Amino acid sequence: MNFLLDEVARATQRLAEAGVPSPRADAEELAAFVHGVRRGELHNVADADFDALYWECVARRAAREPLQHITGHAYFRYLELRVGPGVFVPRPETEIMVGWAIDTLRAMDVADPLVVDLGTGSGAIAISIAQEVPRSRVYAVESDPEALAWAKLNLDASGHGDRVTAHLADMRTALPELAGRVDLLISNPPYVPTDDAALIPPEVRNHDPAPALWSGRDGLGMIRELEQVGRRLVRPGGAMAVEHGDGQGIDIPHLFPEELGWCDVRNRKDLAHRDRFVVMRRADDWSGKLGEG
Numbered sequence: 001m002n003f004l005l006d007e008v009a010r011a012t013q014r015l016a017e018a019g020v021p022s023p024r025a026d027a028e029e030l031a032a033f034v035h036g037v038r039r040g041e042l043h044n045v046a047d048a049d050f051d052a053l054y055w056e057c058v059a060r061r062a063a064r065e066p067l068q069h070i071t072g073h074a075y076f077r078y079l080e081l082r083v084g085p086g087v088f089v090p091r092p093e094t095e096i097m098v099g100w101a102i103d104t105l106r107a108m109d110v111a112d113p114l115v116v117d118l119g120t121g122s123g124a125i126a127i128s129i130a131q132e133v134p135r136s137r138v139y140a141v142e143s144d145p146e147a148l149a150w151a152k153l154n155l156d157a158s159g160h161g162d163r164v165t166a167h168l169a170d171m172r173t174a175l176p177e178l179a180g181r182v183d184l185l186i187s188n189p190p191y192v193p194t195d196d197a198a199l200i201p202p203e204v205r206n207h208d209p210a211p212a213l214w215s216g217r218d219g220l221g222m223i224r225e226l227e228q229v230g231r232r233l234v235r236p237g238g239a240m241a242v243e244h245g246d247g248q249g250i251d252i253p254h255l256f257p258e259e260l261g262w263c264d265v266r267n268r269k270d271l272a273h274r275d276r277f278v279v280m281r282r283a284d285d286w287s288g289k290l291g292e293g
């Protein structure tokens with residue numbers, strides 16, 4: 001074993017003792033970050049090049065600071081996003097929902113689909129859709145100015161800024177000018193039950209911003225509101241996708257009832273086969289009035 005890999009093995013043990021869920025991967029990722037190489041190239045780092053900064057990073061991770069806050073970036077689909085304090089770190093679970101949205105948009109017979117991402121955080125969802133659906137126009141809504149600043153940073157770096165508009169607004173009332181015109185509405189809203197606060201890992205509880213997490217005792221507060229938002233914004237025949245937490249899959253389809261013009265309401269699973277998001281469509285012929293609560 002070379003010197004660096006030996007250090008990585010020691011760091012792995014330290015992270016495991018601190019309760020980090022993926023200690024080996026994180027120890028390698030930090031070593032790669034510190035030495036400016038990819039994980040698969042760590043064997044090329046010469047002993048003399050070992051940087052003691054590595055152990056500072058390991059100490060921060062052992063104190064349960066998120067890996068992505070230490071490296072300053074998070075990977076999401078084909079993007080490398082800048083993240084740090086003040087913005088929610090995008091998660092792999094959300095990539096699957098975005099994949100569903102991209103497939104749905106590509107299958108729509110609409111030349112320049114109009115998309116709304118509610119609670120954009122780092123901009124992960126909005127920028128991925130703009131990147132992978134070339135003629136889409138995306139509105140990215142966020143109420144937290146600090147988070148929106150990260151989204152704008154990522155948007156500027158992405159090269160898709162001409163088709164993504166960032167809005168500082170409350171997702172419950174945003175974009176009245178798009179009423180009844182949106183082809184696809186997508187949201188990863190806050191959905192963690194305040195009742196579960198004690199169960200949440202320290203990386204999340206102490207580092208993701210509070211507005212990104214909590215949504216009432218059962219976690220469903222914002223998703224209930226999103227039903228009305230979808231009814232107001234999505235055009236007849238348009239689609240909607242909403243992420244939710246473990247164990248909420250059973251409750252959410254009932255929040256989008258046929259009587260209110262929702263159809264094809266389905267639970268979708270993440271890679272771990274847990275219900276993770278719900279998808280639905282506005283009926284083509286729903287006769288209710290837009291915007292009615």
Ligand SMILES: C[S@@+](CC[C@H](N)C(=O)[O-])C[C@H]1O[C@@H](n2cnc3c(N)ncnc32)[C@H](O)[C@@H]1O
Nearest residue numbers: 088090119120121142143144170171188211212
């Ligand atoms: C779970 S995070 C999702 C961030 C990003 N879309 C992602 O998937 O990585 C939820 C986001 O919604 C934002 N948010 C919470 N309440 C909001 C509201 N009323 N209006 C707009 N954004 C809100 C939070 O600030 C946070 O950035």
